[in-house]
Amino acid sequence: MSTQEATPIRKLAIIGCGLMGGSLALALKRAEHVHEVVGFSRSPATREQALALGVIDTAAPGLAQAVHGADMVVLATPVGALAPTMAAMTPYLSRDAVITDVGSTKSDVVAHAQTHLRDHIKRFVPSHPIAGKEHAGVAHADADLYENRKVIVTPLPNNALGAIASVQSMWGICGAEVVRMTPHEHDTVFAAVSHLPHLLAFAYINGLADQSRLEQFLALAGPGFRDFTRIAGAHPEMWRDVYLSNREAIRDQLDHFKSALARFEQALDTHDAHALMAFVERSRDIRAPWQLNAAIPRRDDLTQQ
Amino acid sequence: MSTQEATPIRKLAIIGCGLMGGSLALALKRAEHVHEVVGFSRSPATREQALALGVIDTAAPGLAQAVHGADMVVLATPVGALAPTMAAMTPYLSRDAVITDVGSTKSDVVAHAQTHLRDHIKRFVPSHPIAGKEHAGVAHADADLYENRKVIVTPLPNNALGAIASVQSMWGICGAEVVRMTPHEHDTVFAAVSHLPHLLAFAYINGLADQSRLEQFLALAGPGFRDFTRIAGAHPEMWRDVYLSNREAIRDQLDHFKSALARFEQALDTHDAHALMAFVERSRDIRAPWQLNAAIPRRDDLTQQ
Numbered sequence: 069m070s071t072q073e074a075t076p077i078r079k080l081a082i083i084g085c086g087l088m089g090g091s092l093a094l095a096l097k098r099a100e101h102v103h104e105v106v107g108f109s110r111s112p113a114t115r116e117q118a119l120a121l122g123v124i125d126t127a128a129p130g131l132a133q134a135v136h137g138a139d140m141v142v143l144a145t146p147v148g149a150l151a152p153t154m155a156a157m158t159p160y161l162s163r164d165a166v167i168t169d170v171g172s173t174k175s176d177v178v179a180h181a182q183t184h185l186r187d188h189i190k191r192f193v194p195s196h197p198i199a200g201k202e203h204a205g206v207a208h209a210d211a212d213l214y215e216n217r218k219v220i221v222t223p224l225p226n227n228a229l230g231a232i233a234s235v236q237s238m239w240g241i242c243g244a245e246v247v248r249m250t251p252h253e254h255d256t257v258f259a260a261v262s263h264l265p266h267l268l269a270f271a272y273i274n275g276l277a278d279q280s281r282l283e284q285f286l287a288l289a290g291p292g293f294r295d296f297t298r299i300a301g302a303h304p305e306m307w308r309d310v311y312l313s314n315r316e317a318i319r320d321q322l323d324h325f326k327s328a329l330a331r332f333e334q335a336l337d338t339h340d341a342h343a344l345m346a347f348v349e350r351s352r353d354i355r356a357p358w359q360l361n362a363a364i365p366r367r368d369d370l371t372q373q
Numbered sequence: 374m375s376t377q378e379a380t381p382i383r384k385l386a387i388i389g390c391g392l393m394g395g396s397l398a399l400a401l402k403r404a405e406h407v408h409e410v411v412g413f414s415r416s417p418a419t420r421e422q423a424l425a426l427g428v429i430d431t432a433a434p435g436l437a438q439a440v441h442g443a444d445m446v447v448l449a450t451p452v453g454a455l456a457p458t459m460a461a462m463t464p465y466l467s468r469d470a471v472i473t474d475v476g477s478t479k480s481d482v483v484a485h486a487q488t489h490l491r492d493h494i495k496r497f498v499p500s501h502p503i504a505g506k507e508h509a510g511v512a513h514a515d516a517d518l519y520e521n522r523k524v525i526v527t528p529l530p531n532n533a534l535g536a537i538a539s540v541q542s543m544w545g546i547c548g549a550e551v552v553r554m555t556p557h558e559h560d561t562v563f564a565a566v567s568h569l570p571h572l573l574a575f576a577y578i579n580g581l582a583d584q585s586r587l588e589q590f591l592a593l594a595g596p597g598f599r600d601f602t603r604i605a606g607a608h609p610e611m612w613r614d615v616y617l618s619n620r621e622a623i624r625d626q627l628d629h630f631k632s633a634l635a636r637f638e639q640a641l642d643t644h645d646a647h648a649l650m651a652f653v654e655r656s657r658d659i660r661a662p663w664q665l666n667a668a669i670p671r672r673d674d675l676t677q678q
Contacts, residue, residue, distance in 0.1 A: 198595040218593065247593065260581060261594040265601040267637065268573055273656040274633035275626070276565060286663055288523065288552065289566040290503040294665050295600040296570040301661035304653040311641055311649050318641070321580070328579035332572065336616055336623070344616050348609040351578040356606035358591055360599050 074237035077102040081138035083131065083153060085109045085118035087201060088170045089144030090209025093123050095242040098211045108134035118206045132160040140234065143169040148309035150177055154184035166231045167192040168238075172258065172306070174222045174251035176313035181224075189224065191231040196220040196254060197244060204303050215243035216361060222251040245361075259317035263310055264325060267318065269300035270307070379542035382407040386443035388436065388458060390414040390423035392506060393475045394449030395514025398428050400547040403516045413439035415454075423511045437465040445539065448474040453614035455482055459489035471536045472497040473543075477563065477611070479527045479556035481618035486529075494529065496536035499556060501525040501563070502549060509608050520548035521666055525563075527556040550666075564622035568615055569630060572623065574605035575612070 080096065082089040085107040096102040107124030108131055109115045115127035128134035135141050135157045145153055150169060161167070167188060171177045174194050181192045199217040201208050219239040223232045236246045249257070276285050311318060335343035385401065387394040390412040401407040412429030413436055414420045420432035433439035440446050440462045450458055455476060466472070472493060476482045479499050486497045504522040506513050524544040528537045541551045554562070581590050616623060640648035 198593070200596065218595070220593070257586070257589060257593050260584070260586070260590050261598050265577065265598060268577060268634075269601060269660075270653050270656040271634040271637055272570065272573060272630055273659050274636070274652060275629035275631075277655060277659055278629055278633060279565070281562070281565070282659075284562060285565050286659070287667070288503070288525070288562050289663075289665075290523070291505065291665060292604045293566050293570060295603045296574060297660050297663075298600045299597045300656045300659075301663075302653070302657065304650050304657055307653045308646055308650040312644065312646060315641055315644075322638070324580035324583055325577055326580075328583060329573075329576040331579070332576055333627070336620055339617065339620075341613055341617060345609050345613040347579060348575050348607070348612045350582060351575040351605045352607065352609055354578050354582055354587075354591070354605075355574075355602050358594075358602075358606075360594075360596060362592070 074101070074234070074241065076100065077140045077238070079103065079138045079140075080105045081128075081134045081141045082107045082118075082124060083134060083141065083143050083157070084145035084149070085114055085124060085206050086144060087204045087206065087208050087210075087213070088197065088199075089142055090118060090121075090123040090206040091199075091211065091213035092142060092144070092170075092238075092242060094209055094211035095214055096238065099241045101238070101241045102140075106134050106138065114206060118209075121206060121209070123206055123209050131157045135160050135162075135165065137162055138165055140238065141165050141167045143167070143171075146303075146306050146309055147171040147173055147177065147313060148305065151180040151184060154180055158185055158188060161188050165191060166234045168195045168235045170195060170197055172196060172262070172310050173313045174220075174254040178222075178224065178251045190226055190228050192224065193227055193232050193235040194222045194224070194251060195235060195239065196222075196258070197239070199244075202298065202301065212243070214239065217244050218247050218361070219244040220247050220249060220254050222249055222254050224251075255314050255317050256320075259314055259321045260324075263314060263318050264321040266299050266302060266307060267311070267322070268325070269297050273297060273300045379406070379539070379546065381405065382445045382543070384408065384443045384445075385410045386433075386439045386446045387412045387423075387429060388439060388446065388448050388462070389450035389454070390419050390429060390511050391449060392509045392511065392513050392515075392518070393502065393504075394447055395423060395426075395428040395511040396504075396516065396518035397447060397449070397475075397543075397547060399514055399516035400519055401543065404546045406543070406546045407445075411439050411443065419511060423514075426511060426514070428511055428514050436462045440465050440467075440470065442467055443470055445543065446470050446472045448472070448476075451608075451611050451614055452476040452478055452482065452618060453610065456485040456489060459485055463490055463493060466493050470496060471539045473500045473540045475500060475502055477501060477567065477615050478618045479525075479559040483527075483529065483556045495531055495533050497529065498532055498537050498540040499527045499529075500540060500544065501527075501559060502544070504549075507603065507606065517548070519544065522549050523552050523666070524549040525552050525554060525559050527554055527559050529556075560619050560622050561625075564619055564626045565629075568619060568623050569626040571604050571607060571612060572616070572627070573630070574602050578602060578605045 093105045105124045106126045108128040118124045119127045197219040398410045410429045411431045413433040423429045424432045502524040
């Protein structure tokens with residue numbers, strides 16, 4: 069991908085000035101890949117904060133003003149707010165505006181786009197950056213957030229090729245590696261590697277909280293607990309939306325988990341030392357050598373495009 | 374606890390020269406709290422490695438030679454090896470030897486001690502340091518491993534007071550904070566904060582491994598997966614022993630987890646956005662403000678001594 073020669077963005081509209089949208093704006097500004105960044109958030113305080121931090125150049129008073137004349141529109145609201153946002157902004161989009169999002173689910177976002185974006189769907193190229201921080205909010209926005217991270221891009225069958233290229237270039241310029249797949253494939257994979265682990269961490273903390281000794285548990289928990297539960301502190305609104313919008317794939321992953329757990333319980337109940345050892349060994353053999361951002365498989369393994 | 378004035382250890386016997394025992398030896402040497410460290414491991418190669426790294430001063434050819442004349446004996450083998458180790462070393466213990474261990478479970482270790490340590494049980498003061506590293510083995514031994522970590526000490530009703538003081542002082546000198554509780558209370562708490570999370574991480578990886586897309590999952594997993602599954606790379610033999618020896622408490626914690634998970638599934642199946650949000654919020658409200666090694670509750674909440 070020749071990100072070097074990509075045409076800079078003239079006017080970037082960030083809809084939802086939080087960690088994700090703010091970090092994208094900062095990275096593109098640093099790379100001098102954008103002339104003007106206009107931001108809109110429903111909360112005036114957030115807009116003012118983004119402006120004061122230099123994340124955006126102009127705070128738009130409404131969606132119409134934010135997207136007016138923008139050649140790149142990035143939807144960075146929680147997934148649950150995407151449909152009404154799309155509906156409200158569509159009448160004001162420039163004819164050539166390229167649109168993307170940063171949502172953690174893709175099939176539902178595509179369905180919303182089909183309902184609300186009208187003819188602009190040709191230039192709507194969904195994205196999901198695999199990046200984040202423990203703390204959300206524009207105050208934590210960071211030009212390095214996407215550096216060496218993967219960004220999944222799920223082009224639609226009727227997408228204009230130029231729109232796909234613009235979105236891919238934009239992420240490449242932020243230091244990310246773009247991986248293409250279909251929206252359905254994306255949702256299957258992330259139910260497995262992200263939505264289920266979050267769910268297990270949430271359920272684990274809820275199970276502790278059902279017990280009267282919770283305080284004592286928290287006082288004595290160690291580094292293993294710290295890492296295992298880091299994702300249990302995540303954003304409730306975002307995760308509610310993820311679970312509502314990717315139910316079937318999550319159900320499927322939950323079935324795989326429960327089936328593995330049942331095998332463990334069977335071994336525990338029968339004092340089967342050999343089976344318990346094999347269970348932990350299988351986990352160790354897969355996880356111990358694993359590394360974040362190791363080389364990904366050949367492209368033809370990853371995409372059905 | 375006046376760790377400052379504690380009498381140094383004359384001869385420390387480390388039985389099992391791995392990460393835990395090796396790190397203890399290095400910390401006590403650095404603090405000049407020990408005159409001589411003798412190490413024994415079943416594997417001659419491990420003994421020689423510990424000697425070459427300066428973790429131990431002498432490699433004993435057998436258990437008898439290791440404990441002979443030692444005033445402090447630390448059992449740092451996997452929990453499953455403790456019973457035969459105790460049986461084999463007991464005839465050679467000095468009359469005044471203080472004994473401790475570093476096992477992740479305590480009720481079973483106490484039962485083994487009652488069977489095998491004979492009269493020496495008066496000076497056996499069980500310990501469990503809440504510390505570790507991603508990689509085991511003496512090559513990773515580190516004098517700072519116990520710095521600012523908690524060490525649970527579970528004295529027995531008939532323990533000599535001087536033995537309890539010696540063990541507590543030893544951990545204090547390594548920089549750890551000693552927390553006292555009963556063996557049963559220990560096993561209940563650690564089933565909740567350690568054994569269950571490890572089990573969930575092992576089962577999660579096993580559930581992924583049951584699927585043909587495992588390679589793709591691993592290629593696209595991000596930082597949340599990395600942290601959530603770090604403990605899934607743990608030592609199989611150690612964890613097999615933990616599960617076999619703390620079955621009842623783990624079963625009980627698993628019931629709490631499954632009950633919380635069932636509530637989530639109910640909310641998912643009924644598209645109950647409010648319940649899903651409340652589930653994640655409860656987790657977030659507990660986990661987000663949590664910090665490792667925050668102040669622990671009042672002592673009378675923690676111990677029944």
